[in-house]
Amino acid sequence: MPKKELIKKHFISSFAVLVSLIGFFGFALFALHQPVFTMKIGAYSTDTFAFLQFKILAISAVVISTLIAYIIYLYLTSDTRTQLLILSATKDLFESKEQLLKIYESAPVPYLTLDNKGDITDLNKAALRFFGVVAEEMLRKNFFSFLVDEDKERAVQLAQHYGLRMPINREEVRMVNKNGDVHWVLLSVFDMGSSVKNSRLGLVTVFDIDDQKKLDQTKTEFVSLASHQLRTPLATFKWYIEMLLSGGLGELPQKPKEYVSKLCSVNEEMIGLVDTLLNVSRLELGKLVVEKKPTDIQEIVVSILTELSSQITKKNITIKKEYGSGFKNFESDPHLLRIAIHNLLTNAVKYTPEAGCVTITLGESLSGKVISVSDTGVGIPKSEQGKIFQKLFRASNVKDVSASQSTGLGLYLIKSIVENLGGKISFESEEGKGSTFTITF
Template identity: 35%
Template sequence: MDILVLGMVFFILLALVIGVIISRVSKSSKLEEELREEKELTHAIVASMGEGVLVLDTDYDIKLINPQAEKLLETTAKEAVGQKWAEFVKAYVGDQEITFDKRSSVKTLASGEIKITSIGDDHYYFTRSGRKFPIVAITAPLKREGKVVGVVKVFRDATHEKEIDRMKTDFISLASHQLRTPLSAIKWFTELLLDPAAGTLTMEQQGYAAKIAVSTDRMVSLVNSLLNISRIESGRIMIDPKPTDLLELVESVISELKRKMDTKGHKFIINTIDKLAPIPVDPKLIGHVYANLIDNAIKYTQDRGDISVFISKKNDEIISQISDSGFGIPVNEQQKLFQRFFRASNAIKHVTEGSGLGLYLVKAIVESSGGKIWFKSEEGKGSTFWFSLPIAGMQPKKGEVSLDS
């Protein structure tokens, strides 16, 4: 009897164990099936994307390429997978090849940050067949358990956008040129009206003429900004580096803005950490950068505020810092600051005139000079802008026109 009971208990336990095993096998099979379906779905999504997709490992070897990337790069997955990305497809800024350390995939892998390549960056891919085409791209780190294990690059051919951008630039340039002639005439005749030698005006007439003069100056400034932007974007600006003492350049800018500064009663400080040797830069272009940043500090700082310029050397760069105790920039608007035509909401309340083109132009000049620009700002407390220039200076470039010509 005991043996029968034990036998029954054994078979019951065995059945339970078999049931658990069958259940686990069933769950495992279901999990494998779910993983397989998820993998197939991911593959289908990547394969059907209208943009090119590449996955690189930490050695920058191509691990995955989707059909659209195969089409754009004129290759096949069989040919591309396993190849070194930087060797397989060359990347250019304009006509200059991007060195390995400057490639977005290298920067992303090193920093773990997303890199965005926009139409304004003027990046191109050069396929092995010799086709060169403009691109816009997003390069993102591929992470596993918080560790960067590769890079995902999504890109597309920007030929159409590039052409539209060129047409827009050409239109702005043409329209601005056409506006300059009548504006120059208005400005000249207004100056004649205000000259006592041309005859006596009543106080009311003088007021009207003065308002015409101020408005004309604003329009001339806007037209010049539009022209300068179109020239830089089209690559027509010449760069003529000369050994330049940056401290003296800033002092000359300050002298031109002194009346504005004195009117508002600002306290101004300029300093350098060491005696800096002259560096080869285009004084007209870099002077424009200083003039815009200092003029902004004057405009957007309340009366009797503090403005300072500090120039220093760090490694192989010269860093210029322009600080003010002004209105600052709202946090939720700071990412838009270097966009064309953008003006901060609090700035518009205090200073109504302005085109929103100055900082866009400044950024274009600094980056075309091989430098960077960045800032820190707190609303109600002020802003600090920094921009860097390579200590080796700017590279000369032939062009059709100079700034404001």
């Protein structure tokens, strides 16, 4: 009912109450007038107490009649007053809804709402822009079908999560728009609860992170390309040095031979560094392929120790080996596992001072097969232990080891590889005493 009519109605009913109230008062006064008047005369002849009694009676009659009139007023006008209140509350509600809608509509972030099946029920302007469509083209279509084909498995999984009301928070997925452009997005779906029985509302936010992703990709691809280009000159060094040292071109005098040997070992370090960079970039591009087959871990350890033998001998480091059974035919990726163990052993040798000790154990624990490497090296300061698997992190107490020997990539690479192989890595360390790294499969 329009507000004007409501006010009119309210006015009429209030007027009616007022009229009836006046009428009632008139009646009451008239009805009381006679006995009070009679009493007034009688009062001179009777005692004052009886007069007082009549006075109280008269006042009570007036009060009670006023109350009754008020109740009648309330009764008659309650309906219109409630309606007026509802009207003003509705107006407030409407205004705040308008405001919310405006925010939703003009927000720069794409928003979509979904029903309980994950079908799209609404999109804001940013969402229309993002998908390059008019609303009708997407309404009632399943939201998760707009993920790219490569992420189909992920789409099915996310749709299941949505169906089970599990949280979907900042998932990195690729979505495709009408023109077929693929964008990396951060996808979140909030459960907005349900207003109508058996229906619910999911609010989707889609953050476009494509530029950021592309930049990351370019960076990683550059590292990959540069590393490949670096390999050719490194191979040239390697083979020319080998020709010089092999004596095939005539024996070198002692001093030049020592110098060339130094070149050889520095070149090998560079090759190792380039390999690490390549592996890290491959890992980040998602191109690290795991090919599991029966792997002889013991043989891998032996060959790495042979490779490191010159450094081990030079620093007079004692190597302790404990090989348990079950490591000769272990299902894993030999190439990746070798990179991980190689990095662990190289670190142990690098950070252990002269005449120290490195222990490698292939054993078993309650949680599975264990490969552990202990050293009596510099250890990791307690305050930095939380960060050691971070990319490019170098502990403060090894800053005197040259940057070409410590890139801060080794442990990051080891952890990523071990996790890709389905294992876990942990460590214990005390500064100045040494560290133990344990890989568990």
